[in-house]
Amino acid sequence: MGTQSSQRSDAVTLTVSAEAQxxxxxxxxxxxxxxxxxxxxxxxxxxxxxxxxxxxxxxxxxxxxxxxxxxxxxxxxxxxxxxxxxxxxxxxxxxxxxxxxxxxxxxxxxGVSASVSLVVSPSRSQHFSSDSLSLSCEDQSNSTGWTVRRYTDRNTEDCSKLTGSTCRIDSLNTSDAGVYWCQSESGEKHHPLNITVHDGDVILLSSVDPVIEGDTLTLHCLHRSTNSSILRADFYKDGSLVQNQTTGEMNIATVSKSHEGLYYCKTERGQSLHSWISVRVSGSGQISVFNILSSLLAACPYLLATVVLLFKCYRARGETSV
The missing domain is CATH 2.60.40.10 (Immunoglobulins)
Structure with missing residues (x-):
């Protein structure tokens, strides 16, 4: 019947690599x-x-x-x-x-420790390069021996220019970005905080510590030259625009776990770095639930005694009426 040929198929690109990554x-x-x-x-x-x-x-x-x-x-x-x-x-x-x-x-x-905290001044997670930064370990139990340590892209080390439990960096560099924490002489680590350093003109101003559930969260877009909030700024969470307005400020009146995420702001003058904002459950809320349960357990014997007395009174009235 003769030879028939179809049209040539679409091309497919095949890439062969020596070893996948x-x-x-x-x-x-x-x-x-x-x-x-x-x-x-x-x-x-x-x-x-x-x-x-x-x-x-x-x-x-x-x-x-x-x-x-x-x-x-x-x-x-x-x-x-x-x-x-x-x-x-x-x-x-x-x-x-x-x-x-x-x-x-x-x-x-x-580790979790209510007595030891890493205090950052100025109190924010993002900082401009060339700015100064102070970090100190404060212990409510008045014990000594705490050191500010950090992990950067280079290695793990003591914070530079350390005096006692306080570290001061007079002129920040992008290489100073990393995770900082308080470490005891025995090697205990407490209160890790992420510090970022930006060469650009805009940073996101937010709390360096986790936000407590139910509290108010306020974000600002800060400019390097004026050191004040920029009047027009867009705010993003996990890559999506969540608020654009002319005040340069974003407020969340009652924070919940759903507000946890990666935030940054963007203006005509530039864009900030990204900051992870954590939301923690209030410790007082946990204590209040415990107190309620404790109160109920404590009241159980009295409630039982009341029920027994009422039952006896009811039976006594019934016998009297007869």
Missing amino acids: AAVRVSPQPWLTEGDSVTLICEVTGSSTGWTFSWFRDDDHLSDSSRGAGGSYTLSPAALQHTGVYTCRAERGRPAYYTKYSNTQPLWIT
């Missing part, structure tokens, strides 16, 4: 207090299906597979012993094909 990222943040939750996500560049993942902390393989599934490794709740440098690797097929090891992702978990 895994990459790790953290959500919501790599600095947290014990009891918080954190998830590490492992992804293979340019590919998303058919992979199984292995996790490593300080080069030791993590055998607890119940925490890792689908390329994620969750610590909930996080504990002090989870502090370390994490990497991941993916594999698929038989015989197994392995990716390169991912980038390193440090994770810092510090």
